[in-house]
Ligand SMILES: Cc1cc2nc3c(=O)[nH]c(=O)nc-3n(C[C@H](O)[C@H](O)[C@H](O)COP(=O)(O)OP(=O)(O)OC[C@H]3O[C@@H](n4cnc5c(N)ncnc54)[C@H](O)[C@@H]3O)c2cc1C
């Protein structure tokens with residue numbers, strides 16, 4: 001996009017048009033599909049990042065927090081565009097943002113890419129609600145923000161974009177015979193949801209390998225630490241389990257998981273069943289912890305069946321301190337239908353979240369369906385690293401060729 005409006009004047013009509021149009025987008029337009037997109041704002045956020053990374057692939061590594069959390073910052077940006085003339089301290093706010101963005105590595109050219117991606121996204125998610133007038137209102141407002149930021153963009157030295165950030169292990173506790181809990185510190189305030197995982201670069205003696213690990217802590221604003229639990233299965237996990245305090249790891253970004261967004265809990269199903277095998281309990285541990293944190297608003301009923309070949313790991317059976325009548329966690333040596341039905345006689349009405357080795361998942365989901373469960377109510381939390389590693393490799397490749 002050329003930021004072609006050189007003297008952008010945002011009128012009351014522009015603001016009203018953006019305000020009304022955005023309200024329609026947030027309610028869901030004719031092109032929004034609930035099954036596919038989940039919520040209108042997720043549809044918007046996913047489309048925006050897919051479009052931006054197509055236009056400016058080198059910008060991928062800058063966005064380290066969960067896409068869905070960033071999506072909310074993005075909706076905040078549209079809200080600013082709708083009220084830019086009325087907002088207090090708009091110049092100061094924009095210029096502070098520009099300084100922050102220079103630290104992330106944003107260039108002048110990135111502002112064009114973001115503007116283009118924003119307009120293309122708005123057009124896609126609007127369907128029949130898009131028009132030349134609405135485009136012009138958004139463009140004018142974006143250009144105004146850009147020109148307010150421009151002096152700072154031009155004068156602030158920007159940090160080069162790094163493919164990954166250095167982090168280090170600050171704490172380590174044994175959870176079981178070959179399972180540890182690690183606290184990792186890095187100089188970046190990551191934002192994430194329960195169920196999200198982190199893509200780590202593990203510096204093996206033979207060279208770095210990348211693996212995902214579920215974040216088992218809950219996000220707290222401003223904090224730049226996170227916790228993961230690791231079972232020594234293969235090379236990378238064995239390295240992490242044996243690593244000494246202060247050992248360095250590289251942190252890429254958050255992989256959004258099953259979107260347990262506790263801040264928009266109305267989209268979370270009410271009758272939940274989590275079935276896991278071994279360390280695959282980690283995402284469900286974090287999700288139950290997240291649900292407990294909002295238990296006064298969330299009226300759901302949570303059941304978890306944790307299967308362990310060896311002794312159960314006590315840590316995972318206590319995702320929270322205190323009582324919660326609507327949550328039942330049991331352990332078993334292996335998955336059986338009787339065990340699952342004892343825990344949840346209403347199995348057929350439940351949303352099943354399952355994680356573990358392929359055969360385990362296949363058997364348990366088959367029984368769930370035989371017991372009357374709906375296939376559409378099954379979410380498999382996959383431990384397959386391939387898509388995440390491919391994404392990181394292609395972003396790095398793009399940076400090299402830019
Ligand atoms: C989204 C996501 C979240 C993850 N979260 C965690 C986590 O919180 N804690 C954790 O320890 N691991 C987690 N993993 C798995 C982790 O990324 C590693 O793949 C795994 O620990 C083994 O990596 P490795 O290099 O040690 O061995 P690899 O050489 O990569 O793997 C060795 C073998 O073990 C298999 N394998 C990997 N994980 C499992 C499993 N759970 N059950 C059975 N077989 C498995 C692999 O397919 C491979 O055949 C997660 C993976 C993904 C994609």
Ligand code: HEM
Pocket residue numbers: 059062063064065066070073076077097101104106107110111112114142145146189190191
């Ligand atoms: C008018 C233009 C823009 C506005 C108003 C804007 C606004 C914002 C806001 C409000 C946040 C959230 C800050 C927070 O939560 O603390 C944010 C985060 C961010 N923005 Fe922008 N932004 C703009 C352009 C850009 C551009 C051009 C880039 C570069 C491609 C960019 C990259 C980022 C990144 C990387 C983050 C942090 C993401 C993370 O947490 O991982 N933004 N932006």
